[in-house]
Amino acid sequence: GAVVSQHPSRVICKSGTSVKIECRSLDFQATTMFWYRQFPKKSLMLMATSNEGSKATYEQGVEKDKFLINHASLTLSTLTVTSAHPEDSSFYICSARDFLRQGFTDTQYFGPGTRLTVL
Amino acid sequence: DAKTTQPNSMESNEEEPVHLPCNHSTISGTDYIHWYRQLPSQGPEYVIHGLTSNVNNRMASLAIAEDRKSSTLILHRATLRDAAVYYCILLIQGGSEKLVFGKGTKLTVNP
Numbered sequence: 001g002a003v004v005s006q007h008p009s010r011v012i013c014k015s016g017t018s019v020k021i022e023c024r025s026l027d028f029q030a031t032t033m034f035w036y037r038q039f040p041k042k043s044l045m046l047m048a049t050s051n052e053g054s055k056a057t058y059e060q061g062v063e064k065d066k067f068l069i070n071h072a073s074l075t076l077s078t079l080t081v082t083s084a085h086p087e088d089s090s091f092y093i094c095s096a097r098d099f100l101r102q103g104f105t106d107t108q109y110f111g112p113g114t115r116l117t118v119l
Numbered sequence: 120d121a122k123t124t125q126p127n128s129m130e131s132n133e134e135e136p137v138h139l140p141c142n143h144s145t146i147s148g149t150d151y152i153h154w155y156r157q158l159p160s161q162g163p164e165y166v167i168h169g170l171t172s173n174v175n176n177r178m179a180s181l182a183i184a185e186d187r188k189s190s191t192l193i194l195h196r197a198t199l200r201d202a203a204v205y206y207c208i209l210l211i212q213g214g215s216e217k218l219v220f221g222k223g224t225k226l227t228v229n230p
Contacts (some may be wrong), residue, residue, distance in 0.1 A: 005161075032216060043206075044163065045221040093162045097216065107153075109219060110162030 003027055004096050006111035013084055014119055020080045021114045023094030029074035030096035034108065035067075038091040052076045084118045092117055123207045124172040130195045135167050139192040141207030141222055153212050153218070154192050156203040163206065163220075166192065202228045215227065 003026040013019050023033055031052050036044040048058045048069050056069035068080040077096075081088055095108040124142040131137040143152065153168040167174055167181045169190070174181040180193040194201055206223040210216070 006162075034217070036220075043222050046217055046219070049217065091160075095162070095218075096160070107165045110155075112166065113160070113162045115160075119191075 001096060002107075002110040003107045004094065004109045006092075006094060006114050008114060009112060010115045010117075012117045012119065015085050016083055017118060018080055019084055020078055021092055021094075021116075023077045023079070023111050025096045025098075025109070026074045028096075028098045028109075030077075030098065031074060032097045033071060033077040034095045035069060035077075035079050035094070036093045038093060038113075040091075043096070044093060045080075062076045081116065086118045089116055089118045102105070122146045123209060123221055125205070125207055125221065125224045126157065127222065130227045130229060131194075133199060134196050135170050137194040137197045137201070137226065137228075139194075139205050139207075139226065140189065141191070142189045143207070143209055146209060147211075149211050152181065152183060152187075152190050153208045153210050154179070154205060155208065155218070155220075156201075156205045156209045157223070161162075168207070168210075178203050197226075197228045199230060202226055 001111040005024045009021045033050045035047045037047050038044045046059050047062045048056045050056045050069045050071040052071045052074050058064045069078040091113050093113040151168050151170050154166040155163040155174040156166050167176055167179050169181045180190045200204040205223050206220050208218050
């Protein structure tokens with residue numbers, strides 16, 4: 001159990017276009033999902049915390065108008081990179097907490113990541 | 120968020136035990152110690168977590184010092200598939216829920 005999927009796994013786009021990345025919890029409900037970004041040979045950096053039915057909370061320095069997050073259901077959160085530029089090329093990873101186990105553990109289950117390349 | 124200190128890298132031989140240390144001298148009483156690992160080109164994977172007592176699961180063991188200022192993740196028999204970056208993270212249970220990833224320890228397992 002506790003599987004998180006991401007789609008697409010890889011995407012290449014032209015500069016100036018927008019890209020949407022989906023994060024789904026397949027076998028559990030997730031009230032809270034997190035979005036991370038990871039540059040080559042670097043650690044994960046939290047971008048935002050997404051709560052179902054409410055606005056996302058962005059970390060300092062992350063542009064909320066550029067990285068649009070929608071958490072419309074307990075199993076789906078989306079990250080849209082708007083007007084992507086080469087410097088947005090990175091590995092984007094989502095994670096989710098298991099709603100039913102909240103209070104027993106803060107374990108996060110991570111997706112496999114999405115490799116974004118902006119030409 | 121409380122900080123942790125880990126060695127940048129460690130090496131092990133296959134089928135030998137591996138002890139991955141983590142220092143967290145500023146840990147508070149409500150901080151849980153979590154370990155995650157990240158295999159190349161994949162998302163992180165939960166390994167184990169604990170508060171005060173040593174913990175065991177099918178993946179690893181977590182040994183926590185009596186003063187809680189350090190802990191050690193133990194892989195009892197390393198395999199090539201255990202080669203990954205291991206992250207030691209402090210998390211306040213029921214708090215902000217945010218995992219703050221440091222640089223972690225890159226574990227190399229030699230055949």
